[in-house]
Amino acid sequence: MIRSMKGLVKALALGLAAACSLAAISSANAEELSLKGKRIGVSAIGTDHYWDLMAFKGIQDRVKELGGEVIALDAGRKDQQQIAQLQTLIAQKPDAIIEQLGNLEVLNPWLQKIRDAGIPLFTVDTATPHAINNTTSNNYNIGAEIALQMVADMGGKGNVLVFNGFYSVPVCKIRYDQLKYVLTSFPDVKIVEPELRDVIPNTVQSAYSNVTDMLTKSPEKGSIGAVWACWDVPQIGATQAVEAAGRTEVKTYGIDGSPEVIKMVMDPKSSAGAVAAQQPYEIGKTSVDNAAKYLAGQKVPPFTFVPSVLINKENAAEKGKPFLDAAEKAGVK
Amino acid sequence: MSASVLHTEVGVSDEKQAVAKSAGRRFGALVVRLGAIAAFAAIMAYFVIFAPGFTSTFNLINVVEQSAILGVLAYGMTAVIIGGGSDVTEGGIDLSIAANMGLCAAVYATLLSMGYGDFLSVLAAIAVGMAVGALNALAVVGFGILPLLATLAVLNVAAGMELTLTQNTVVGASSPLLGVLVSGSFLGISALAWALIVFSAIMIVVVHGTSFGLRLYAVGGHPEAARAAGISVPFYVSFTYVLSGFCAAVASILTVSRLSASTPGSGELLLSVLAAALLGTVFSRRFVPTMGGTLLSVLFIGLLANGFQLLNVSSYWVNGVQGALILLVVAITSFARGSEGSR
Secondary structure, three states: OHHHHHHHHHHHHHHHHHHHOHHHHHHHHHHHOOOOOOEEEEEEOOOOOHHHHHHHHHHHHHHHHOOOEEEEEEOOOOHHHHHHHHHHHHHHOOOEEEEEOOOHHHHHHHHHHHHHOOOOEEEEOOOOOOOOEEEEOOHHHHHHHHHHHHHHHOOOOEEEEEEOOOOOOHHHHHHHHHHHHHHHOOOOEEEOOOOEOOOOOOHHHHHHHHHHHHHHHOOOOOOOOEEEEOOOHHHHHHHHHHHHOOOOOOEEEEEEOOHHHHHHHHOOOOOEEEEEEOOHHHHHHHHHHHHHHHHOOOOOOOEEEOOOEEEEOOOHHHHHHHHHHHHHHHOOO | OHHHHHHHHHHHOOOHHHHHHHHHHHHHHHHHHHHHHHHHHHHHHHHHHHOOOOOOHHHHHHHHHHHHHHHHHHHHHHHHHHHHOOOOOOOOOOOOHHHHHHHHHHHHHHHHHOOOOHHHHHHHHHHHHHHHHHHHHHHHHHOOOOHHHHHHHHHHHHHHHHHHHHOOOOEEOOOHHHHHHHHOEEOOEEHHHHHHHHHHHHHHHHHHHOHHHHHHHHHHHOHHHHHHOOOOHHHHHHHHHHHHHHHHHHHHHHHHHHHOEEOOOHHHHHHHHHHHHHHHHHHOOOOOOOHHHHHHHHHHHHHHHHHHHHOOOOOHHHHHHHHHHHHHHHHHHHHHHHHHHOO
16 A cells, blocks of 8 residues: 555656656657567557557557567457457567556456566556556646536536446546545535446437436526546537537546547537546557567656646646647648 | 258248259359358368468467357247248347347446355346346237337337346456456366356257257247147247347356446347348358357357457457448348249
8 A cells, every 4th residue: 555655755756857858868869769560469459439540550560660560459349359369469479568548347357367477558548457667647637627617617516417437447537536525525526326338339419318208307597516537429419519519618528639639628608618628549559669678678657647738718828738739730621 | 950950841842843943043042152151161271371370279279269149049049030930120139139148247246245155146147138138029929019129118128127127337347257257277178168168058959959950940930830739939039039038048147257246238249139030041041040050150259259359450440340341241142042032
């Protein structure tokens, strides 16, 4: 416990230092790092979401940039397929494996097998004891920040519709737990029970109809103050539903920073209140750098945080643009 | 084999002229069928030569293991197609089989997580699977609804029940039985691979080695003739749907062991199950589904994904190739059936 606290403090300090000298370090390391002659296996549960696709692309681009060969596997959101791909991947004996998201309960025994086979394992946005390094955003911060923004916009009281369909996904668990923790200080903000379930696929449509139903159930204006989701695809459906119902007093909150949602937050008339924008492409690239460092015999911390930015109604015009530019540059819509 | 003899005897009563006319098409179908098998063989040969590590024992056992769940489901589907006739629109088909597996897995994992033992949980999963099968049987045999529509409706029932039970979440599960399935092995072959081997042996013997299996083919091939011969057609057809439900339950236990949980999205397997059952028909001379043919095509589908990965070809191609093969086989089958239809 104490050790992990120490580790956290150390990592936060490291992250701060790294952020300060980010430009200097990355240009210096880029020349040293190499994956020449190395094969890197990459397994992603799916790439149907902006975040997933950007991270998956960042990993592949970086491996190629460093001269390595990449075995890229997209499980198409099917657990069975991801397990089969990992099993075959272990037999292929790559120099390292980078795993991106998925159901931890399903994955953990197989991640263990990767380590048992002596293959270094790195993860993207997936906290597991089996990984040498997990590269991700600081989801503790993100979760607290978006929750505080929501509470502030609500004036410290009101009812919140919460999508909680992916508590088994580690980052969603952290963000949801942070939301709950923040709300302990604001007893007048209440989560409407039962919570809503976001789903994959048909996330937007399903969120739209869920929120529409709830608004119909609570027809008085002001009876619902906000909608929260641990990612931003349900936020799209929720925002559309709120606007269609003419209940613009309800604001929506989400995490990830898909270009579509950033544009919504930038639009002063939209009900999208805020979104915590991550840098998935950078996260993917950074995880490859960590793998390259490890393979070169350097020490690698157990986790690396890539900075994220809270985009709200006040700062959207200024802060949103760089993210939209990055998306355009990577050629991902 | 014996079934095809019976089928031929039925054919003998046809007019000679039509027989002569269909002989040409039958020859054509034979050529196309051998062509399809040659294509399968060519793909395999390519993998053997170019895919690194493809032929290693370790890799092949991996593929058998990866094929176990699909295989068990495909046997259920094959039985339904044999008993209901292989006409794609009006014959036997069980669209609910993958969703049924999802429901059984949810029941199994939920009961385990509530603290019930393996015995009760397995029993409950099998009961649920067979009950869903019985519902299909009731709709198809009792109400006379087209299997395509009846099982589509039951698919939704099963998927809805699974969602209600799990709230679309992952339900983790562990038990002694799952432990054995995950890490047990015998003669260097893992438990999951053994499950497929044993299940295959049973299905092949029952369907192709007993008079029960022969009557099943008679029911599917020519229900009127079967009825005239004193075979209870409704019983046999109903039996295939319940068997299919049983297969879904068995597959659900394998899937929970492999994923250490019941997870949403089992329904996605349906396309592969259908592909396996339909592709299997090219391995039979008369384009009828056989258990052996299904086994071969299940392994083929597994080897296809495996070989592509070893060659570092994008996994996106697997779906495309699988779809193309289904189209090819369905085309061949309709072509061959065209010759029978013209009699």
